[in-house]
Amino acid sequence: MNSGAKWAIGLGSGCLVVLVVCVVLAILAGRFVSHKSAEAEQRREAEREAFLAGMRARGFTNTISGQSVTIEEDIDQATIYEAQTFKLWGNCSTDLCVVAQTCEIFGTVEGTLIFEGQTLTIHPNGVIKGDLEVDAQTVERHGEVHGTVSGSYQVFKD
Numbered sequence: 466m467n468s469g470a471k472w473a474i475g476l477g478s479g480c481l482v483v484l485v486v487c488v489v490l491a492i493l494a495g496r497f498v499s500h501k502s503a504e505a506e507q508r509r510e511a512e513r514e515a516f517l518a519g520m521r522a523r524g525f526t527n528t529i530s531g532q533s534v535t536i537e538e539d540i541d542q543a544t545i546y547e548a549q550t551f552k553l554w555g556n557c558s559t560d561l562c563v564v565a566q567t568c569e570i571f572g573t574v575e576g577t578l579i580f581e582g583q584t585l586t587i588h589p590n591g592v593i594k595g596d597l598e599v600d601a602q603t604v605e606r607h608g609e610v611h612g613t614v615s616g617s618y619q620v621f622k623d
Contacts, residue, residue, distance in 0.1 A: 513564075516581070520545050520562050534565075543576075553591075560595065570608065577612065 517528065527544040534548040540557040551565040553572050560576035566583045570591035577595040584603045587593060591608030599616040606623055614621075 516564070517545065520579070524560070525562055 523543075525543045525545045527542055528547065529544060530547040532548060533550045534546050535552045535554065536546075537554045539555045540553075540561065541559060543560045543562070545562040545564065548563075548565045549567075551563045551568045553561070553568075553570050553574070556572045557574045557576065560579070561574050562579040563585075564581045568580050568582060568585045570578070570585075570587045570593065572590075573592040573594065575594050577598060578593050579598045581600045583601060584605070585599060585601050586605040587608040587610065589607045593608075593610045593612065596612035597604075597610050597614045597616075599614070599618050601616075601618045603620045603622070604614075604618045606621070
């Protein structure tokens with residue numbers, strides 16, 4: 466066998482070894498990422514359950530979940546709302562807890578509003594007569610908040 470053939474066989478064998486190593490590494494990386502994703506999901510679910518347990522201990526007996534929740538009627542029971550988007554057009558005569566990406570208040574909340582999510586907007590006709598407890602990126606207050614504002618947020622717009 467001439468040296469060119471030996472060189473080609475060696476190069477082909479080397480490429481095959483590199484390809485096998487890459488495939489094995491990709492499989493291992495996929496399992497590692499999948500395992501880390503599962504751990505992160507379990508941690509998020511545990512945090513959610515702890516939050517909901519804390520809210521139940523504060524007297525929130527009802528939980529309503531949905532993709533997009535719009536409330537036009539009045540609320541008279543302390544309720545937790547879980548949604549991507551939440552809009553309150555009616556009035557709430559008790560405390561209200563909202564876990565959502567966005568929450569818009571057009572009506573009146575007589576009690577405390579607890580919001581956990583990305584953006585809370587209190588529109589010009591929106592009124593929070595109790596306290597406002599937030600864990601959000603942005604709070605936009607165009608309406609009224611009579612109580613104290615507490616929690617964490619990155620931006621507070623009046």
